[in-house]
Structure formats: structure tokens, C-alpha cells
Amino acid sequence: MMKRTFCIVLAFATLISMQACNNRKAKNYNNIKQSNEEGISFVKNALESGAAEIKLSQLALTNSKNPQMLEYAKQVIADNTFMEAELKTVSGSKGNTDTLTAIHQTQVDSLIKKTDEAFDKMYIQVMVIDHENVIKVFKAGETNSDKKLKEFAIKSAPKLKQHLTRANKICAGLK
Secondary structure, three states: OHHHHHHHHHHHHHHHHHHHHHOOOOOOEOOOOOOOHHHHHHHHHHHHHHHHHHHHHHHHHHHOOOHHHHHHHHHHHHHHHHHHHHHHHHHOEOOOOOOOOHHHHHHHHHHHOOOHHHHHHHHHHHHHHHHHHHHHHHHHHOOOOOHHHHHHHHHHHHHHHHHHHHHHHHHHHOO
16 A cells, blocks of 8 residues: 555655656757747656666665666666767757756655665666656657657657656566
8 A cells, every 4th residue: 555655645746747848948949940840848848757777776776686677777778868868969059968957856865765676676667658658758859840740759758658668577577
């Protein structure tokens, strides 16, 4: 019951933070016309989510001993690093991905304190929730008026869906 409550609270908090991100003005997305607010929002949310997943997965490499978890974390880091570089090229963004939203920073802070099975459970739950949310961001990106962003979203979404599917399988296998 506590696990379900935690997941619900975490999902709600993540949704609120993503909505808050949508209301901010972008500063430097050179190749995206300023009139394309959806494109700017897509780039910001995709970069921030990717940076958070990388940071959280780096923690997994330190705090987990589960070989399945370690392999998953390495794949998330590799895929998100590649997608981040590609998105920056496509968008012309020099956006700062070092700053996380309050929700993602809270997740990092919570995970730093955990080890072994407790870490594994929380990490993979966070990965499930974050991938569910970022898939929605990319789904919206698939209809963007900027052709390059649209193509990037369409091309990248299957990899994110693979991450989600794998995270769900790992989560189901944990006791």
C-alpha cells in the first residue's frame, strides 16, 4: 500500500513540475522560432528529463549491486546522452541541463540516501514514472510544426518506450 501511495504522490508531483516547466519562457533555442512555444517547451522538457534520468542512473551505478539494474542504468545513460546531443543539434539549443526541476532534485536527494534493495526499488519506480511522463512529452513533440523537432520526437520515442517496458519488467521482478 505504501509503495502504491508513493508512486501516486511521485507521479502527481512530477506532473505538476512538468506543467510548471511549460509556463516558463525559453532563453536560447536558436533554431526554433520564438512563436513555436510547443517546440520550446518540448526541447526544455526533453532535455531536463534526460538530464535527470542520467543523474539518477549514475546514482544507480554507485548505489546498486543488482546486475540487471546496473545494465539498465548504463543503457539509460548511453541512450539519453546520445539523444541529448542530437536534440541540442536539432534545436540549436545550448540549454543548460545541469539544473534539475525541484521534483527531480528531490528524487536525486532521496535516492542518494538509499542502498541495495531499497535503492533499487525506488530507482526503478522513479524510472517508470519519469518514462511515462517523458513519453507524453515526446508524443506531443510528434505533432510539432518544426519538422526537425517532429522527426526527432518520432525517431526517439521508441527508445523511450523500450526503457519504460524494461523498467516495468524489472520493477515487477523485484520483491
